Amino acid sequence: MTTLAHISDVHFGREDPDLVDGLLHALTLARPDAIVISGDLTQRARKSQFRCARAFLRALPPVPHLIVPGNHDVSATNLIDRLARPLKRYRRFISDDLTPFLDLPTVAIAGINTVRLLSTKDGRINRNQVAIAREQLGRAAPEAFRVIVTHHPMDLPIEDLKHPLVVRSAPAIAAFSASRVDLFLSGHLHTGQTVVTSSRYGQAASTPHFSAVVAHAGTAVSTRTRGEPNAWNLIHLNHNPESPEISVDQITWDLKKKKFLPTHTTSFTRGPNGWSLTRSESVRQDT
Ligand SMILES: [Fe+2]
Ligand SMILES: [Fe+2]
DSSP states (O other): OEEEEEEOOOOBTSBOHHHHHHHHHHHHHHOOSEEEEESOOBSSOOHHHHHHHHHHHHHSOSSOEEEEOOGGGSOSSOHHHHHHSTTHHIIIIIOSOSSOEEEOSSEEEEEOOOOOSSOSSOOBOOHHHHHHHHHHHTTSOTTSEEEEEOSSOSOOOTTOOSSOOOBTHHHHHHHHHHTTOOEEEEOSSSSOOEEETHHHHTTSTTSTTOOOEEEEOOOSSBSOOSSSOOEEEEEEEEOOTTSOEEEEEEEEEETTTTEEEEEEEEEEEEETTEEEEEEEEEOOOOO
């Protein structure tokens, strides 16, 4: 079993210090094998905010971690900076690597920067980025789980007509199907959802027998919630070849108990047509 902690949209500058402490404590207890952070580390890409984000990263449990930027990590006020030196502060304070890759024995994780300089909100993915991520995942052990991380969502519940997907997500999904990607992770919407790609892309001629799990994380520690409490995902990858499983546990901030607790679990198994939902249930809390 491999465990990934997936956190997103920490938005330093709008963080709640109690939640930051609670998240660090919960991550220590969870003992993940790796930590993924899917963007929006800051609120307005200010130096002071990046310094706080960097201090947070240094306080994380000492396991491999992979980070991608979000749209809030690009300067919103300085247009010249945005055009001439994109993600300058992100690269200085967080990471200079915009094509991060973690190649662990049981899981390979490729990060893609979907932030675009002139579009402050919506994300985009291009052919070159897809090719780089596919080449990275091609180095993984055959039995390793394959994971793609973006800030903006590659897929959403089919009934969500309000939020845009990453521009060019459909050809990217088709290309990633050939790389047998198991899981897409993202954030940006500050709400947690888990779906399979076959609901939207299963009818496409290019991806008829492909179905990957897509998990979005809410905002982990910021006060910018959108109708849901602060949350993050603890993801279990079960490598048993006879019954491989992905379980996404939503870990939610409990206002009364002042700690992060599991509230919902969603599980998927892999068959000949990819991953399909097997279980979605709330987690009962002891009173
Ligand atoms: Fe955000
Ligand atoms: Fe965002």
